[in-house]
Amino acid sequence: MIVTERKTDIFERRAGGKGNTIMEHIVDEKVYGGKIAAYARVILKPGCSLGYHKHESTSETIYILQGTALYNDNGTENTLTAGAVVFCPEGESHSIENIGQDDLLAMALIVNEK
Template sequence: MEIQRIENMCGGNGHVFLKPILNEKQLNGKCGLYAEVTLEPGCSLGYHEHHGESETYYILSGKGIYSDNGELRMVEAGDMTFTPDGKGHALTNAGEENLVFMALIILN
């Protein structure tokens, strides 16, 4: 699995490390993404909306500020977020450690 470094993902600050768990063939047209994502301190994944899909984050380690359609809340290891079709979200590393989470996009 090749780790990708993506700068300013969705307009966020800094960079995101994306480690795909399954490739496009394995996702079989049912999912858009299944990956481990790492945000280093000071980095964020910018606000974006999902259309024709939903996205779930499962926080593995670290602490972050999650924007659920503009409503902010803290997330940490063991927390789960869900963004349904037509809604948006963002995530910022709010700690001094890496924020690591699993991201799953399910196509409608």
Template sequence: MITRKRELPETVKTQMRGGDGEVRMKELLQPGQFCGHGRLFNHMVLAPGCSIGYHEHQGESETFYILAGEARYNDNGTEVTLSPGDCAHTASGQGHSIANAGETPLEFIALIVNS
């Protein structure tokens, strides 16, 4: 199955998980395409000053792969900077947040799979 860029569903969420500003999301896979093993595979974009607030995952993990920009990433209370090519994984029972720490859009792939 091929899905063209123009066919990818796109949504915008404001103050996602208590964060600031907007998050633009393109669904790379639809929920039914996970065969019961996950729920999200998205291309995400945060404009400068925008963020996804701190939250924990239960029964699932989330992985971020940074494509462009600079991120301030909270990994269970420890803040680090992520750059293109960096990957951050949050296991079930752990928490995280992400914010655009630069002057250009922060783009990343987010994947949530069941534990």
């Protein structure tokens, strides 16, 4: 199956973050029969962030493609660059902020756990 229809969501101050979070959905959640909530390329412009939030009924894997991020993993901050992978299991919290000069590009897989 070739996927030709895609949507892009732009969230302002997502989860209390700064600026816009742009999500370019790679496939619709219906493709996986509800097993995933989202599989998307996420773009954060310099200075933008996805605010600190807890995963309720979902887990998330993020793969950094480009840029420099400040990642908060349950209160522990780390700097991430291209090639880094982080996982936030159900019930845990995280945030991510673009602290670089270029766009932060990442792939995000959000899985429904229930």
